[in-house]
Amino acid sequence: MSQSILEIRHLRTLAALRDTGSLVRAAQLLNLTQSALSHQIKLLEDRYGTPLFERKSVPPQFSGTGLRLLQLADAALPMVEEAERDVARLAAGGAGQLRIVVECHTCFDWLMPAMDAFRSRWPEIELDIVSGFHPDPIALLLQNRAEVAIVSEQDPAEAVDYHPLFQFEIVALLANDHALVSKTHLTARHFADQTLITYPVPDDMLDIVRQVLAPAGVQPAQRRTTELTVAMLQLVASGRGVATLPLWAVQGYLDRGYVTARRVGAKGLTGELHMACTAATSARPWLADFVQITRESCFVSLPGIALL
Structure with missing residues (x-):
């Protein structure tokens, strides 16, 4: 043969x-x-x-x-x-630990399948999620309080390595009977007389503020925060305000008709996720595998994302 x-x-x-x-x-x-x-x-x-x-x-x-x-x-x-x-x-020899801090600290269900797959391949590596809100997740890497940070943008000024994960669309969420449902898409001015519901994080960590509202000089009429995604959706559904979230995070609610989504801007608003770590962590034999597992599991399971 x-x-x-x-x-x-x-x-x-x-x-x-x-x-x-x-x-x-x-x-x-x-x-x-x-x-x-x-x-x-x-x-x-x-x-x-x-x-x-x-x-x-x-x-x-x-x-x-x-x-x-x-x-x-x-x-x-x-x-x-x-x-x-x-x-x-x-x-490499020996065991190790992988502590993960997520910028969006209450929205990391998408990461769990990757962690499960990684755990089965690298059982000697202790996995953990760093709980709570951290306004500067990169600082935790430099203070040796975490090995990996999931962040929304790269900062060239930081002394860390960035491993791109994926890009996704961020949509505006409205009550099904909201007046703005009649619009094909929303612009900055549509938020001017609305209550904007967000996670309790600084504005520079919110894509809707950083990319849309701030450049247009628009301030929503009111702001409201909640730590839980499901609570945010309940507030939207009951007409208490509008929110913006990744499409992949809310697709199930949209499929059930719980709330209505509209694009932000004619071309849509996009966000990104990157995995940040120190150069020493990048050199660990398991880090590249964790990045690959995360990219692959998210690409297969999350709707509408594109790998970076």
């Missing part, structure tokens, strides 16, 4: 295509161009003389050959990844 052309990257490509449901999303997940990903698939199809999946189906329907290669991917990839982790452990 001739030498196999199969490589680990081919198996990862097929697994990503199955998990994401499209060539475009698979390319984003693997940080490849769509043409590079298509080239990999064509190489395999030319080698085996048969399509690996039906091009016109969404999600892709794999052929018998494609399913057999996926079976190989499911068996081989976990073994390769486990071996790489074991090698990293042998090189």
Whole structure:
């Protein structure tokens, strides 16, 4: 039998295509161009003389050959990844801890699946969420009170490394019978006579203020804060004010018709999340794995996000 052309990257490509449901999303997940990903698939199809999946189906329907290669991917990839982790452990030695501080301290459900997956791969690393609100999460890294901070923007002046996670749309949330529901999108002036409900954080940590209201010189008529996302949505639904939250965080409530969402600005308001840590933490063998796990789990599970 001739030498196999199969490589680990081919198996990862097929697994990503199955998990994401499209060539475009698979390319984003693997940080490849769509043409590079298509080239990999064509190489395999030319080698085996048969399509690996039906091009016109969404999600892709794999052929018998494609399913057999996926079976190989499911068996081989976990073994390769486990071996790489074991090698990293042998090189680093010992256990460790990963304390995470989240800028939005009451909105981190999205992080839990990544933490669960990381815990199963690195059981010797003690995981913890640093509780409470911290106005300067980067300071906790520099004070050795946390290993990782999840922040909304990069500050080049800070002596830390930034690992990009994902970008997302932030939408305005209104009671279903609110007068502004008639608008296709909201601009800064629409907030001028409203009660704006936010988390109890400084304005420079709120995208709606930093990116929209402050540049336009607009101050909402009133401000109200709450620490809980569900409480914020209840206040919105009962007509006590308007709020802005990530689309992925409220999609379930929108699907149930609990509140109504409108875009902020004609092109929409976008936010970002990054993982910040010191250079010493970046050098830890488990950090790159934690970043990758977080990016992959969020990309597959959170609606409407784009990897950075």
